[in-house]
Amino acid sequence: MHNLLSALPNVLRSQETVSLNDDLSQVSLYFIYAAMAVYTVSFLAYVWHLSQASSTVKKVRKGASRIERWAFSLLIASAVMHGTGVILRGVAASRVPWANMYEFSITGTFLVVAIYLVSWFFVRDIRILAVFVTGFVLLVLGIATTVFYVQVKSLMPALQSYWLVIHVTVAILATGFFNIASAASIAYLMKGSKVVETSKLPGFALTRRILALFPDMNKLEKLAYRFNIIGFILWTFTLIAGAIWAERAWHRYWGWDTKEVWTFIIWTIYAGYLHANATRGWSGKRSAWLAVIGFCAIIFNFTIVNLFFKGLHVYSGLK
Amino acid sequence: MDSSRPSDHVSNEANVVSPEIGVVGWLRWIWRSLTSMRTALILLLLLAAAAIPGSVYPQRSADPNGVTSYFQQNPELAKFLDSIQLFDVYSSVWFSAIYILLFVSLIGCVVPRAVVHAKAMASNPPATPRVLRRMPAYLLGKAKKAARESIVADAAALLKSQRYRVIVDADSVSAERGYLRETGNLLFHVSLIGVLVAVGFGGAFSYSGQRLLVEGDTFVNNLAGYDSFSPGAFFNENNLPPFSMTLDKFEIAFDNNTAHKGNTGTPIDFRATVSTKQTPSSAPVTSVIRVNEPLELPGTKVYLTGNGYAPVLAFSDKPCKALPSGVRVIQGPFSYQGAVPYLPQDSNYTSLGVIKLPDAKPNQYGVLSFFYPTAGQLPTGALTSIYPAAISPQSSLLTLNVYEGNLGLDSGIPSNVFSLATHGLKQLSGGKTGVPAVKLYVKGNAENLPNNMGCVAFTDLKRFASLDIDYNPGQGWVLLFALLALGGLILSLLVPRRRVWVKRTEDGVEVAALARGDDPALERIVKEIAEELGLKATSSKKEADA
């Protein structure tokens, strides 16, 4: 198809200027690759740290905190590269870098890391979740650069609105908070699992020792709760902002488009989570499960719904 | 009860005991169960689950064409799915049942809570409990002798200055703050009811209509002017504002820089220039409608939702006439003449149009036609459009496949103007007929139809715009209640509600605190109060527990 296009005569003189910089977007991609490489090292260092810190030998345990400092420095270094990649992508496209799935992924994961790093200084209990965070970010970046990657493109008219900035930024932020909360809930569920607690199979002893490094269940539960309520407030705002935008772009504020449906489902699951926290017999494990299910729904909404469900939100940029 | 909840936590759970005998007993039991927290939670989760099928199956409200094609592809299954309302999930009996129950439960929940809260606001904080040591945040301190004397008064003053509500007795202060948390929670829940009511009423008085306009055409706002129209239950035709609107021109800006790999041809802007008369006698006003920028008229808004090409075609039963210059032209009378909206099939606007000629002589015929704004050839030899605009008159190609036979337009069954039921018709050109499709260029030569059926000409190229004309008086209210809900939510999740006690005992001075819900600051608060009061901590919560 591209050969055909190159045969186009030069009558196409630009009246509307679209500024796209393919070279710069390539540089952005290199930064993302570099960040992934360093994230990988950081992730492995965190895994190493866990294995050392959970060792039965005292001397080995002592060395662990040095590894953790290294892992943290690497995390910061990769976050800087990651952030640079995101910004360059925006500059290359002359707009906000979250108009298709690839861009949404790199920006979203960057915000996850940023939220984690900021919280790191204020919430001690969160530090141990680094393995979850780096692992998740790596996974998403891996998929983004291989499956979701698209060249820089201009914005389709439906996306040309300041609501793209407001609605999507807040949605990404909410996702970041939910993500960290789900890590805490997963750790909570693992710690509370009868199987993990009692199994004599090899590996479980190590798992138990690693889990012992995590804050106690009560703290994990509170940690998840605090991140989830911020996520929920932001998600509520996302929902409202989406409806306002839909009114302008699609002539009705709510029409049960597939994406709207899933935003609603996610919102309802988290409302259920908040209720579960105040309901006898539902707080604790069941509410932790709801938080994990809620986050799975977010991932589902972003992947399966974007790629395979029919709807108005066809912005993946993939064919 | 879990550890993060204080023991005075007012949970709305009814004690669901087995029912007393008798109808009243049963009713009371049902009401109590319905308004319990657990039921609310289960209904919420049910609502989430019930919403899923609506994203799996096409919905009549969002995607009517999807439903039609589902019926064509799986008629049996579709009938079954339809019988359990899976194509109308969000107005189905079962979905409605869940949310109505949820909202009944919500009202049953909120009203008693509001009463309790109003009482709490009007009364003092409860007296200091005898044992403070078990509170989630606790500190025992020593005060200097003089300070010990005035500790109760000092603590009361301090807590008052921190906006606590305070009561004082001989040896202790009991203080509480954060009533806004509960106020916010009630505001949130009540606002949800507001949202639901506004959605319902707004929907009942609303209408939404669609109209496709070719450049130069005029739309008059009455029911006959619409291609499709969906009114709410209380819609009244007399309320349609009497405006009319002419589409003067429709323009698209495409990225026409061929250096932008993969982006060339991407639309950058759609602009419909319209002139509107608010009443038949008023002067026309020109304005531009764009995606994301609807035109606001009194009582309605007009949105741009789609666009495409509308080639202007003429058909005649007479053969084309060759002029001495070699140019071929069409000669009347015409069996069809006018702009035909072609529906775009891909991002380069390869477009499909249907023309039906019931008045053609001697036989009726129909035409399936493709339009390629800038035609190119695929390696397979098939035609395609390689750029979404016509880069020159010679580039934009129109092909026609002619089908002869009874078009079935007289049978009384309404037929879709955008599709031609070719079944039972005889194809005369294009496809596998061996006769090449008729090819036309805009403002180019007219061409003869196969079998000496007549002549066709492509006289001009116009564009069309699909407009949505919508009115929903509820949406401002929905937004208002949604924002109130958001505000209530923020208060209810972020305002800490806590009780603080300062008590003089024989061992020293105790400071303790208890929060409603999660409160990360609780221990810090206790420490700070002790510091402000000049206490020297002798034991804290952890030691007291031990």
Ligand code: HEM
């Ligand atoms: C449309 C349905 C409902 C939605 C979307 C909803 C949503 C929420 C949300 C998001 C919260 C969190 C605020 C907070 O924790 O303070 C909450 C709290 C609460 N809701 Fe609902 N709710 C609904 C129905 C109900 C019903 C039917 C009841 C009563 C049975 C109820 C009782 C409560 C109570 C008591 C709290 C406070 C929990 C606490 O103390 O933490 N809600 N609700």
